[in-house]
Amino acid sequence: MDAPPAGVTMLKQHLIDPEICIRCNTCEATCPIGAITHDANNYVVDPGKCNACMDCVAPCPTGAIDNWFVVATPFSLEEQFSWRELPPRPADPPSEAPDALDEEAAALIAAAHAGAEGRARPPASASKPRINLFNRASPARARVSGNYRITRSPGGTDVHHLVLDFGAVPFPVLEGQSIGVIPPGTDALGRPHAMRLYSVSSPRDGERPNTNNLALTVKRVAEPRPDGTILRGVASNWLCDLPVGAEIEVMGPFGATFLMPDDPETDIVMVCTGTGSAPFRGFTERRRRLRQWGRGRMYLFFGARTPEELPYFGPLQKVPGELLERHLVFSRVPGRPKQYVQDRMREEAATLGTLLGKPTTHLYVCGLKGLERGVEEALTDIAAQAGLDWPAIRSAMRAEGRYHVETY
Ligand SMILES: Cc1cc2nc3c(=O)[nH]c(=O)nc-3n(C[C@H](O)[C@H](O)[C@H](O)COP(=O)(O)OP(=O)(O)OC[C@H]3O[C@@H](n4cnc5c(N)ncnc54)[C@H](O)[C@@H]3O)c2cc1C
Ligand code: SF4
Ligand code: SF4
Structure with missing residues (x-):
């Protein structure tokens, strides 16, 4: 996105697409702070109230709620009530750019995509991804329903296929997106661990058609150090050792271009x-x-x-x-x-x-x-x-x- 003029603070405004919205009221019933309201025409989000907690995004059955415009002056409620369609987007949609909602994940994705030199773009015919539905403060809970080794070399590279089941919680992903996890415990400085990202290795409709689960392909990081000790990756070893039935917290989905x-x-x-x-x-x-x-x-x-x-x-x-x-x-x-x-x-x-x-x-x-x-x-x-x-x-x-x- 181009830099705003000097002295102008840009903000991210949450908007509902009136063309897609089916007026089901789910979002208004879900919002914990009453930021969503409606008239006979539209459901709208009050820019003075919405704190981008994302609680309303996953339950929306159409995706109409998942629009975030970067604006200098927010659209008023009156303007939103009058719309038949969203106004033209002022800039690229929020994606893995550093201004995305989950900055920790956005920074990891931006670094991973640096090889594309410049701002990556999604394929023209790609489906619209849902991103940042769950974050550190409000993660989704998933149950490990499968965890098995998929490499066959004794003592060699150890890669696991993990299946995470989301039960009744919608966790919509597209092929190529990633999810985030935070290993339990703290790092050497006593802080919560940083988020790690893992690519989704199943198709959008689950490991079997129409199952609410996704697969990961995780390599156990265990590298010999020059001093003879072994560096054991924190998150990858934790994931590879998770028993079936374990419950973990998951963030994401992340990634809007790959x-x-x-x-x-x-x-x-x-x-x-x-x-x-x-x-x-x-x-x-x-x-x-x-x-x-x-x-x-x-x-x-x-x-x-x-x-x-x-x-x-x-x-x-x-x-x-x-x-x-x-x-x-x-x-x-x-x-x-x-x-x-x-x-x-x-x-x-x-x-x-x-x-x-x-x-x-x-x-x-x-x-x-x-x-x-x-x-x-x-x-x-x-x-x-x-x-x-x-x-x-x-x-x-x-x-x-x-x-x-x-x-x-
Ligand atoms: C967009 C994205 C997608 C990713 N997808 C996957 C995935 O599908 N599967 C997967 O296993 N990892 C994936 N990763 C890497 C993953 O996020 C972690 O970095 C990796 O599992 C190491 O974390 P750790 O906590 O085990 O290691 P740490 O405790 O963080 O230790 C870091 C050490 O691990 C090394 N390392 C990091 N990744 C690897 C690797 N894959 N092989 C060997 N050494 C490595 C680092 O160089 C460093 O020495 C992805 C990363 C990004 C940014
Ligand atoms: S939940 Fe989605 S489809 Fe339903 S009223 Fe809200 S924005 Fe519209
Ligand atoms: S993001 Fe949170 S605060 Fe904003 S409208 Fe949705 S539920 Fe309400």
């Missing part, structure tokens, strides 16, 4: 290592479940040390080839040359070069920060072979919501 296109004609190229595969499991399951693939194909470049360390190796083999072109790449298989995702991408330069030239291709990179450099170099070479200029293509793709990086 989303999949809903248009089935689009091609989706996904590049990842390790837990970077989490959002792509959601993307793939979504398209598989729709059974309307259109002409759009999915291409997965997925790197791991060995097949045993590649999360979801078994289930991935069963995804139909006409939906997903799989490139599973291994760097530590005894007796075989080391191969990384960027090496396989170069081998597939003809296919990728064609895809980079298509205006319907969406490209996603997800995983540890170290992944970005090799992928960038490979894309530069692949584009050049196809007679294209990668920085120019990347800028255009980013501006059109077709280029996405999420690394941490």
Whole structure:
């Protein structure tokens, strides 16, 4: 968003979309401080009362309530009562920009998306995400209904598939979004732990269609330090050790740009290592479940040390080839040359070069920060072979919501 003129304080105003609202009164009944009222025409939010507690947002059955405009002068109640539709948005919608409501999560997302260089945009055909419904002060409660290891290497990388059940609480997510958790206890300075984000690895309608749950793909962080001790990640170890039946507090959903296109004609190229595969499991399951693939194909470049360390190796083999072109790449298989995702991408330069030239291709990179450099170099070479200029293509793709990086 552009900076406001000197001396002008911008504020975030909560508004209800009169075109979508079905006048069900749920929000007015929910608001703990009476900030929502209505006349014969509209439900409206009093800007002098609303404290953005978000209590009304999750229960709204239509999403009409989830509008936040950054304004210099708030719209009055009289103006809102007269509307048939929302006025034009003054700026980009609140998303992972640092001005988003949950600043802790927004900062984490902004850092993870820094590789997209500049303000990331959602795909044009993506569904509208719900964000910041639950926060530290008012989290959702979820029950662990599944927790099992999905890597098979004894003593090696330990990645868990967790299923969180939200019971009767609506927790709407889209593929590519993340949730936040705060591990119990305090940090070395005695403060509550910082929030950790985890990508949702299930499709929007749950692990099985129409279940109110979501899946996470969590890697247990346990790294040897130079002094011989082991660094055990606080949140990842806590999550991986949670027993089935445990109740945890969840924040979010977060992330408004790393989303999949809903248009089935689009091609989706996904590049990842390790837990970077989490959002792509959601993307793939979504398209598989729709059974309307259109002409759009999915291409997965997925790197791991060995097949045993590649999360979801078994289930991935069963995804139909006409939906997903799989490139599973291994760097530590005894007796075989080391191969990384960027090496396989170069081998597939003809296919990728064609895809980079298509205006319907969406490209996603997800995983540890170290992944970005090799992928960038490979894309530069692949584009050049196809007679294209990668920085120019990347800028255009980013501006059109077709280029996405999420690394941490
Ligand atoms: C948008 C976003 C999405 C994320 N999605 C996932 C996900 O789907 N699955 C997942 O496991 N993690 C994911 N993460 C990382 C996660 O939030 C935590 O940072 C990670 O689990 C480590 O937290 P911890 O408390 O266990 O480690 P800490 O106690 O915070 O220790 C930090 C140490 O862990 C290292 N570290 C952080 N992430 C990893 C990793 N994945 N592999 C190896 N070392 C790491 C750091 O470099 C550091 O040395 C995501 C992060 C972001 C910002
Ligand atoms: S809960 Fe949503 S749909 Fe119902 S009156 Fe409020 S804004 Fe409208
Ligand atoms: S965000 Fe909170 S204070 Fe504002 S209208 Fe909704 S329930 Fe009321």
